[in-house]
Amino acid sequence: MAENKISENIEEYLEVLYRNGSNKEQVSTTKLSKELGIAPGSVTQMLKKLEKLGYIDYTPYKGATLTDEGMKIAQKITRKHRILEKFLIDVLKIKEENVHDQACEMEHTLSDEAERALCAMLNNPDVCPDNNIIPACNFDFDSCSQCYSQKDFDQIVNRQFNLLSISELTSNTEGVVSFIRGDSVLLDAISDLGIKIGSQIKYNPNENQMGNYFVRIDGEELSISLEMANNIFIRI
Template sequence: MNTSSSNKEDYLKAIYENNGVDAYVPNKILANTLNVSPASVTEMVEKLQADGLLDYKPYTGAKLTETGRNHTIQVIRNHRIIETFLFEKLGYSLLDLHRLSEEMEHIKDTVFFSKLYHFLGEPKTCPHGGIIPTETHYNELYTTPLTSYIPGQTVTLKRVVDTASLLEFLASINLQVGDKLTIQNKDAFNEIISFTINDGQTVFHINEKQAGMLFADK
């Protein structure tokens, strides 16, 4: 897989993870997720639309076409099966999973991934909480971002977007999928959300850009 193709697949995965199967994902969200400029997003989504992988509407965003969805499902399925194996069987951390899975997801052996999936017991989700998709079951199970909750609410972290910068932050505060978060404050002016973890006393802070890539459930 050359660099250009890998870069395109990063965009497709980001669109998928932000509910781009059913809805248009704004360029701003893609820019935040991928840590790139809005101009770069526009350039790439136009290329992907020309390839028939996206339906792109200026000022609205991008949505996967059926062709794009099927291609992305296969890449994400491979990626998340590898992640699950590395995490459950080899003990890699969530942060370390990212790089290795990116390298291994492009193996062109469908039998390998099928055998590995059955070996793992056919898990429903990966260590980051994302669904391990099939052609018929591909919508993410958890789609409500942390930004949707208000001070005083306690929620369970169910899914995180698989990006290196976000995973580094989560590792730095020891926040993991399955932890309970209690929202303490939302500073709209500075776009900061404050929370505690698992009824602890330490208050942590996250910006709304990062919080939009964490998905929780009551």
């Protein structure tokens, strides 16, 4: 499970890129500069460095998009941040106005093993206190129940591809359902609709109505709730 240590500064850049372009939308240098509180010239230099490292694709005067490798790192640090926010508010009862900064400090040192334990303790949360999606873990499981059944953390391997929940998709997308998050009640409800690991999915965000998400699963059109859309992940 060991990985090369990535600097906190790089993680912060990738986290902001993910927050503004999780579906690989291009994020402008100006946007990054404002969110990070860093001069545009310095941001440009860092983007050039991140491109050399293979974490982003950078277009001068336009902005940057995450590569698959950059997405993997960005999702991981974003997941830790949002799980920590949930823990700090729901369990430790930290004042909401203090939570973001504390989570920022803690996210870089939280181990994968501790993150997994927090997720289990919090019952697989799908959103943070700000209602932003908590990305899927990068462990190679089809469901949370599979994760629970593996007691030895050292035997867990990482997934080799990235995932996005249906509710995170911002453009027409086709893919394969590769992870379903949640407790047995939610998993059973999703299964009852005929949605399972390996299902072929087509999604057009413009078809959503009244809070419902319309998807085509193995050729059949279905309406699913926001909770389901938050917890059904497709390979991207």
